[in-house]
Amino acid sequence: MEQQPEFTTFHETYKLITFALSVGMIYPNPKTEMWRLASIPFLIATITPLATMIFIDMYKCWMAKDIVNIIRHSTVVGPFLGGFFKMILMYHKRIQAKQILDEINRDYENINNYSEIYKDIARASVKNCQIYSERGWAITVVTCVMTFPVMAISLNVYNFVFKSEPVKYMIHDLEKPFSEDPEDRFESPYFEIIFVYMFYCSILYVVNFTGYDGFFGLAINHACLKMDLYCKALEEAFKADAHEVCGRVIGVIKEQCRMFQFVDLIQDTFNIWLGIIFLATMIQICTCLYHITEGYGFDLRYMIFVTGAVIHIYLPCRYAAKLKAMSLETANRFYSSGWEQVDDQRVRKMILFMVARAQVPNEIVALNMLAFNMELFVSILQTSYSMFTLLRS
Structure with a gap:
């Protein structure tokens, strides 16, 4: 009986992210292109009534100079609509996204034929991705979003x-359009219908953010895995027979070039999205803080939501910083790989160029001008707080 390979495909390794990508019409499968092309407008149409109701209420609040409720609505509806922009964006970048998946699948297939020392490196990487980039991120999104319906359901039951004389609670408090009495939103069956409708929208909210953002984290971590593997391959190459060294070093160079192409694919696929969340997250953190401090008392839901917003921008910055640090570390690992034991001048010249290329760090840049790193994360928090204090004044 043929033994099942330890490392399989992306969709078998990261089932939760694959499920979210598929349900969210984001998974780049060429066989489902026409289905996604038809489904994306349909899903957008299903959430249009809620978005329209929120915008109508925001207009009423604007006319009444009710800044608190404008901010309350914008804090929720902004990221919500952004999730559907991801569907459109990923369909536009479906070819690049598919190439990312193909490269991951190709590497996992090759790792099955490597020795245990390489498999141990891959096992550690996959486990880290499954814990943090997949399950950890999914729990974060579910906690931030589903706190709204869970608290509403709990309060209604209580x-x-x-x-x-029970008081009814909506998932997101929203007045009935074109109604003069605010209490009309609690009348049956309108209240029950809008409650179920908002719950449906909450599920879409979770799906969109879990799949797309999780995919970005997995792609970055895989780029780091590729670096780790070819650095180890270079160390092993200099321990081989003299006649094998040159061929093995050439193999490492090919893998290094594939890694550069892989990072370019990630950059191309997520470039626009990173620029949007850079601006959107600053505004969201600011507005959440304003709602918590200047709204109608402390609101646990928005406290959790602002925490999620901070995590949402922290993770891309953290992943990008990890990629940059790992790419710079490869130069040190190349230099310390044992090349001085080899007399072949061709190999020595190869190492010289490999070290020089590795000293140019791989960076993830939003909108081709804004490098993501931990310094940017700190800057975002500082700017958000400055906007918050300005808004309060």
Whole structure:
């Protein structure tokens, strides 16, 4: 009986992210292109009524100079609509995204034929991705988004069970359009219908953010895995027989070039999205803080939401910083790989060029001008707080 390979494909290794990508019409499968092309407008159409209702209420708040409720609505609807922009963006970048998946699948297939020392490196990388970039990120998104419906359901159940005159709670408090009495939003069956509708939109919210952002983290971590593997391959090459060294070093150079192409694909696929979340997250953190401090008392939902917004921008900055640090570290590992034991001048010249190229760091740049790193993360927090204090004044 043929033994099942330890390292399989992306969709078998990261089932949760693959499920979110598929449900969110983001998974770059050429066989489903026409289905996604038809489904994306349909899904956008299903959330259009809610978005329209929110914008109508925001207009009413604007006319009444109710800044708190404008901010409350914008804090939720902005990222929500951004999730559907991801569908359109990923369809536009479907070829590049498919190439990322193909490269990951190709590497996993090759690792099955490597020795245990390489498999150990890959196992550690996959486990780290499954814990943090997949499950950890999914838990974060679910916690931030589903806090709204869970708290609404809990409060409704409590009120109807323990109070003689129960108060109804919506998932996102929203007045009934074109109604003069604000209490009309709690009338049956409107309240029940809008509650179920908002719950459906919450599920879409979770799916869109889990799949797309999780895919970015997995891609960056895989680029780091590629570097780790070919650095180890170079060390092993100089321990081989003299007649094998040159061929092995050439193999490492080919893998280094594939890694550069892989990072370019990531850059091309997520370039626009990174620029958008850079601006959107600063605004979102600012508005969440304003709502918590200047709104109608402390709101746990928005406190959790602002925490999620900080994590949402922290992770891309952290991944990009990891990629940059790892790419610079490869220069040191190349130099310390044992090349001085080899007398072949061709190999020595190869190492010289490999070290020189590795000293130019790989960076993830938003909109081709804004490098993501931990310094940018700190700058975003500082700018958000400055905007918050300005808004309060």
